[in-house]
Amino acid sequence: MCENCGCESPDPFQVHAGPDAGAAAHSHMPAHGHDSAPVTGWHAHPAENGSVTWHHHGDAAPRPLLDANQRAADLNRCYFRDHGILALNLVSSPGAGKTTLLKTTLERLHPHIGCAVVVGDLETQADAEALRPTGAPVIQITTGTVCHLDARMVAAAVARLPHTGLRLLFIENVGNLVCPASFDLGEAHRIVLLATTEGENKPLKYPPIFHGARAVVITKTDLAEPAGFRVELARQAITQVAPQAEVLTLSSRNGDGLDTWVAFLDRLLQAFDPRG
């Protein structure tokens, strides 16, 4: 029901001609997303020169403009939940060590926990080939010129994965700190990698990708000293942008911090309730 006039019209753009022309004219827009959100009206402001501006306050709109991907992501999320698959979206800039960390992780985990990988790159099968010796099923998506994975690409790739015993799905996104931030893939958690060679202030420069991350993993800690990287400064920046994120530090090369990383994954698996 429209809060402004009490009418039951389902037409989101219905115009009511008021007694004093213009002033009472308004339209109805369904609020999006939240079950309890009230229907919020658009309304018109007539100006003396005869023009009319239509607008609404707050976030009532026909639908958000990124809606197409969001719907596909919501479907993926349901699918993962129904199949008991914990999906993690791994994002970072190019060369932060996603593939190397995944390789090490799969070597440790896959013998015990069913893992699989969907990996996105602009070109080549190189990452998939690097990961296949671990024995985990790997699907490579080559995106061509597209700088991020979207929810539909992931759905198509997951359909090609063997599902038997699959519990943990790593989605290795295209190396890019900008575009992947805008595309929910339906994952349970986004995990951002930040290499010590990138500098401590990356979170402040790229807030959308860091905000809301479940964890930020500082990689290549063996290079922190030569790179002049100060972990405490990075922690501060992460806390400013993503206060909820857990911060882990590791080196895939010398093995430092890998136990903590694996324990973290184990904790996520324990906490993952497919019925929840």
Place this chain on the structure above:
Amino acid sequence: MHEVSICEALLDQLTSLAAQQGWPRLRRVWVRLGLLSGVVPDALEFAFAAMATGTPAEGAELLLENEPGHFDCAVCGELELERMDFTCPQCGGALQLLRAGRDLWLSGVEPMPS
């Protein structure tokens, strides 16, 4: 660079809105964006100008408004800012980003007066 697909969605909405309301042309269009939308305003404006040709929004002015995000300052408490900033405008201290919108919405239109 996903401004093109955003622009397609925007033009779809504008075209059906204009058809419903019988507006042949639009003069101004407002879009509200969350601080975490990741949209580059210049790129969106460029896409809009190029893609609106042949639609009721052809030649319309696109106005972008930022939806404020919520920040926390250890000294001043919670505050709303319309731009991404990690320095408190009141005391100069460090800010924490509590929450901000990721999406963007058509928030207003002005039809060309007939």
